[in-house]
Amino acid sequence: TCYSLGKSWIQGPCISIWIQREMLVGKIFLALAAQLTFLVLFLLQFYLEKELQQFDMLVEKYPCAFPRWVGAFQVLLNIYDPEYVKILLNRRDPKIQLGYKFIVPWVGKGLLSLEGKKWYQHRHLLTPAFHFSILKPYIHVINDSVCRMLDAWGKLSTQDSSVEICEPIRLMTLDSIMKCAFNVQTSSQTESFSINYLSTVTKLSELIFHRLHSYLHHNDLIYRWSSQGQEFQALCQIAHQYAAKIIQERREALKNDSEQDKIRKKKYLDFLDVLLCAKSEIGEGLSDEELEAELNTFVFGGHDTTASSLSWLFYCMAMNPDHQHQCREEIRDILKSGDTITWDHLDQMPYSTMCIKEALRLYPPEITIARELSKPITFPDGRSLPTGMIVVLNIWALHHNPAVWENPQVFDPQRFSQENSMKRHSYAFLPFSAGPRNCIGQQFAMLELKVGLALTLLRFELVSDPEKPPIPMPHLVLRSKNGIHLYLKPFH
Numbered sequence: 110t111c112y113s114l115g116k117s118w119i120q121g122p123c124i125s126i127w128i129q130r131e132m133l134v135g136k137i138f139l140a141l142a143a144q145l146t147f148l149v150l151f152l153l154q155f156y157l158e159k160e161l162q163q164f165d166m167l168v169e170k171y172p173c174a175f176p177r178w179v180g181a182f183q184v185l186l187n188i189y190d191p192e193y194v195k196i197l198l199n200r201r202d203p204k205i206q207l208g209y210k211f212i213v214p215w216v217g218k219g220l221l222s223l224e225g226k227k228w229y230q231h232r233h234l235l236t237p238a239f240h241f242s243i244l245k246p247y248i249h250v251i252n253d254s255v256c257r258m259l260d261a262w263g264k265l266s267t268q269d270s271s272v273e274i275c276e277p278i279r280l281m282t283l284d285s286i287m288k289c290a291f292n293v294q295t296s297s298q299t300e301s302f303s304i305n306y307l308s309t310v311t312k313l314s315e316l317i318f319h320r321l322h323s324y325l326h327h328n329d330l331i332y333r334w335s336s337q338g339q340e341f342q343a344l345c346q347i348a349h350q351y352a353a354k355i356i357q358e359r360r361e362a363l364k365n366d367s368e369q370d371k372i373r374k375k376k377y378l379d380f381l382d383v384l385l386c387a388k389s390e391i392g393e394g395l396s397d398e399e400l401e402a403e404l405n406t407f408v409f410g411g412h413d414t415t416a417s418s419l420s421w422l423f424y425c426m427a428m429n430p431d432h433q434h435q436c437r438e439e440i441r442d443i444l445k446s447g448d449t450i451t452w453d454h455l456d457q458m459p460y461s462t463m464c465i466k467e468a469l470r471l472y473p474p475e476i477t478i479a480r481e482l483s484k485p486i487t488f489p490d491g492r493s494l495p496t497g498m499i500v501v502l503n504i505w506a507l508h509h510n511p512a513v514w515e516n517p518q519v520f521d522p523q524r525f526s527q528e529n530s531m532k533r534h535s536y537a538f539l540p541f542s543a544g545p546r547n548c549i550g551q552q553f554a555m556l557e558l559k560v561g562l563a564l565t566l567l568r569f570e571l572v573s574d575p576e577k578p579p580i581p582m583p584h585l586v587l588r589s590k591n592g593i594h595l596y597l598k599p600f601h
């Protein structure tokens with residue numbers, strides 16, 4: 110496949126080509142060859158692992174060029190040209206199920222992994238849950254979660270050393286998504302039950318990442334018997350019990366009229382309330398299993414991504430004190446002597462919004478998304494690809510593409526001024542993807558990022574720690590291998 114695509118592909122709008130076609134040889138030969146292949150792959154993987162140690166350096170310079178060992182016979186074509194991306198995202202090719210296959214035992218079949226008619230039905234049912242009238246009251250929940258995190262930082266910042274910010278930010282985003290999804294009235298930042306849930310979710314994400322990158326563990330049987338596989342099953346059980354219990358209790362409560370009244374009078378409806386009441390045109394709602402999958406999807410898809418973007422945003426602020434100062438001035442101007450962000454403030458933060466977008470450009474939480482072509486595709490320059498090919502939209506490369514962004518490594522919020530944005534291709538900046546399968550939670554995420562940034566800058570000056578620079582690492586979302594360490598200097 111690599112040869113048939115020709116050299117022009119390698120020099121054109123693709124970064125890497127990766128062989129993934131089943132070799133067309135007889136079944137008998139395959140059976141005999143399989144044993145040997147496994148052994149060779151295993152050894153090769155060790156060798157590649159060594160090579161990958163170069164990754165820390167590569168990722169800064171050219172992050173997409175590093176090889177990742179997923180399977181033996183696959184071509185993954187990474188694209189990063191906005192015209193190519195536009196064509197891809199406006200088709201309805203299925204996602205590759207490789208990654209999702211590993212997530213489903215935990216999360217279930219939710220929006221992220223569903224395809225076809227089922228996906229369409231669910232998307233239709235879930236879209237109202239992200240309407241601004243539902244999101245609006247969440248701003249109080251998020252204010253509260255951010256303040257708790259900042260209170261804890263207030264105590265730490267008296268010490269004369271930098272603070273690792275990624276973990277507390279993850280606790281905070283998990284806290285707020287759980288309150289908005291299930292109205293769980295515990296604070297995951299302090300209480301042990303939810304802390305356990307957090308460590309379960311964290312460990313599950315890590316195990317999925319390792320499985321994705323360990324070819325032997327792609328085999329269900331081998332994985333099930335491995336120690337990692339067993340740990341994964343046990344943790345899935347814990348996560349499942351947690352969500353199922355909450356859903357069951359709420360359904361029971363809803364059978365009761367007075368409880369329904371209470372829901373109507375509630376300060377805010379959580380996602381679970383909205384989904385329990387959601388009905389399709391033919392009057393069908395979601396089953397318990399579907400509900401659980403969708404709630405897990407919100408928790409899974411919603412907390413890690415937002416935490417990653419907020420952490421990198423704080424890092425960008427610390428590295429760019431002038432921009433940090435301008436954001437703080439803007440926030441002080443709109444808040445006057447207040448200390449809570451309201452819905453109306455959100456539109457009055459143009460400079461902070463530009464900084465948030467610039468951080469999402471430099472450090473997109475989701476680095477790649479992939480599709481398997483269900484029919485041939487032809488790009489505007491006449492190049493075409495056959496059915497079955499896997500095409501990867503490399504968001505990182507798109508956001509660092511020098512043909513689109515001048516000095517792509519430089520943090521420059523002015524790129525997102527109205528004037529500059531108008532001049533750019535509409536598919537050049539895609540942290541939330543685009544087209545029919547774009548991110549359903551993007552408004553929620555932006556809400557959290559704005560509140561998080563505003564409240565933090567009011568309380569602290571963020572200063573980088575030159576001794577501990579972060580090392581970007583593609584996990585399920587973009588993380589830093591060694592965390593992100595900042596000095597938090599309180600304002601008195």
Ligand code: HEM
Nearest residue numbers: 220221410411414415418475478541542546548549550554
């Ligand atoms: C900064 C934060 C976020 C980023 C960067 C982000 C990014 C993305 C991207 C790139 C996709 C497309 C994935 C693909 O096509 O394979 C996506 C889909 C999705 N996201 Fe987000 N996301 C964020 C926050 C959230 C939040 C807060 C939620 C939920 C509360 C959420 C829920 C989802 C769901 C359910 C999908 C699947 C949509 C579908 O296929 O119909 N995301 N997200």
